[in-house]
Amino acid sequence: MELQYLTETRRHLHQHPELSMQEFETTAFIKRQLDDMKISYESPLPTGLIATIPGSSSTAVAFRADIDALPIHEENDCEFKSTVDDVMHACGHDGHTTMLLGFARRVKQLADNNELKTTVHFIFQPSEETMAGANQLINSYDFKSLDAIYGLHMMPDNDEGTILSKPGVLTASATEYRFFINGTSAHVANKEQGHSAGKAVTFLLNQLSQLQHYHLPGLGHNIIHIGKFSAGEAINTVPSSGYLEGTIRTFDMDDLTTVKNQMERIRSACEIVTGTSVRIEFAEGYPPTINDSDAYRTMHQAAETTDLEWIEKEDPYLFGEDFAFYSTIAPTAFAFLGCRNEEQSYVTGLHTSTFNFDESVLIKGINVFEAILNQYEDKI
Structure with a gap:
């Protein structure tokens, strides 16, 4: 049932991509999903939103997904190909959004069973590709006290079943x-x-x-x-x-x-x-994305409790990532989720017109988010 939800959600988002700060239908879709789950949210910007599931303690963590697409004409031949000319989810943001919605479903179930001690915020952030949506969101919303903020990004350079990151500087x-x-x-x-x-x-x-x-x-x-x-x-x-x-x-x-x-x-x-x-x-x-030492350790330990292989990179990436701005308000940790699948020919890179992935990898990402949450739950 979870894979079916993730597949349907991701493919809907993939078919209806929107450029930075134009993600109105994407935001409306996310709101409908959260309304169905009975999860409250706030909208400090015209697009994007921040959902919250309160826990029973003062501990609070956040997880972020970016929601915008790129001005690229899709060349994939698939039934869920983009329906918008020259706009495509070529950087995996449809997957990131879907993972966060799937994770929200799991956390809501914990809360409904009175088993959630940690307050969890779900950041559906607009405009990662341009205009620094993260910075705009930080300047428009009072995040109050957060113990940490975490993020995952699809990475077609590495195989499914892997997760990659490094201490300190991760992106340029x-x-x-x-x-x-x-x-x-x-x-x-x-x-x-x-x-x-x-x-x-x-x-x-x-x-x-x-x-x-x-x-x-x-x-x-x-x-x-x-x-x-x-x-x-x-x-x-x-x-x-x-x-x-x-x-x-x-x-x-x-x-x-x-x-x-x-x-x-x-x-x-x-x-x-x-x-x-x-x-x-x-x-x-x-700015550079810099992993906080404690948050990085928490993410690393959490990932090791899943079936993913943790790969610690020697050198950082030379691309930019606006997740970096969140380090101004809380400790942060960011990692890349391998999604390369040669059997299905999902081998082309980010920002290419044929980028694609198998939705089953999203479950692995949700498992990491859940394992991170468990790290905090176990300490309360």
């Missing part, structure tokens, strides 16, 4: 940068009268590509990625406008400060060398 910070260039146009016959935005873009490309080598520690794990650039308007004119954007990934916030300061120097030098006007903007992204 993610910050976007954008250069806006204004030059002076001129006809190609009088090119010396212009100030080329194309030359400025070339200068920026050259300098940014050397930033890692000359200004950051050699042993650090950092990425200064150039994702998109353009310049010019016509084939026979000096380019009067240009643009360049990319992302910065680092585990050390001091390294991020170094990168941003050096980019400002590059911007200034570009103006001097090319005679253009250059402006840089940073979109403050996600």
